Amino acid sequence: MGTTTGRDGRVRSRKMHGLGVGIALLGVAAAGGCREASIAPSQETGAVYGPAVALGGGNARVYVQLADGVPVEVGVALSERALSDLPDHHSPGGFRPDDKHHMFEYVLAMPERNPTPFRHVLIDWNPGGHEPPGIYDLPHFDFHFYTITDAERRAIDPADAEFAAKAARFPAAAYTPAGYTAIPGAIPFMGAHWVDPTSPELNGQTFTQTFIYGSWDGALIFAEPMITKAFLESRPDFERAIPVPAQYAEAGYYPARYSIRWDAESREYRVALGSFTLR
Secondary structure (H helix, E strand, O other): OOOOOOOOHHHHHHHHHHHHHHHHOOOOOOOOOOOOOOOOOOOOOEEEEOOOEEEOOEEEEEEEEEEOOEEEEEEEEEEHHHHOOOOOOOOOOOEOOOOOOOEEEEEEEOOOOOOOOOOEEEEEEEOOOOOOOOOOOOOEEEEEEEOOOHHHHHOOOOOOOOHHHHHHOOOOHHHOEOOOEEOOOOEOOOEEEEEOOOOHHHHOOOOOEEEEEEEEOOEEEEEEEEEEHHHHHOOOEEEEEOOOEOOOOOOOEEOOEEEEEEEOOOOEEEEEEEOOEEO
């Protein structure tokens, strides 16, 4: 699949405004949840890949690294040319919420062999960033690792009479990552977003990378590394632990770290979740 095209810019404008307003209201109370994971015995070792999707002058694809059937890492591999020839503010398609911001979506399928809780990955390319100004208004990518299907994600629609109620229905506190705070409201076709108030970019530093969670209708539904194009282009070797919930609603393999790195051998940028543990 390539970029999606038919969504209402007016709706997207409200969603971006909600993100900006929500970050300004980080005092809201936190609470949390999760989704079913796939656990199947296997002796397979090595990387398995999902289908490639055109991105920029190259492509992107999901991979799962296995060791005796157990997931070691799940990530997105971007070919070397994927960061070139990307659509800009004047390119057709995507969403144009206002005169400044533009967003392009790329949906990536998981590999057939996938013993993780993740069901698809949504990449958003934001050539002018998005709100709030002065924080996330730099060119960047959002990598949403979803534990729901693409069809379920697309059903997060303001046309749903229960949209506001589902957005406000947070998981119980034990099922949310420690220290994270929910931003009021929800982004259509994505879900409610949770941020770490101690993140550097929310405390006066320039945004390079951050880690966000998302929920919908009482469950956590995505984990999201958000990374500037400039940081990726620096070919970093970056890794850090991520806060995780104390409990998960369904047993499965869940990550506790994420990384951003350049693989010189494959000539790929890799954005990955790792340190999987059976929970």
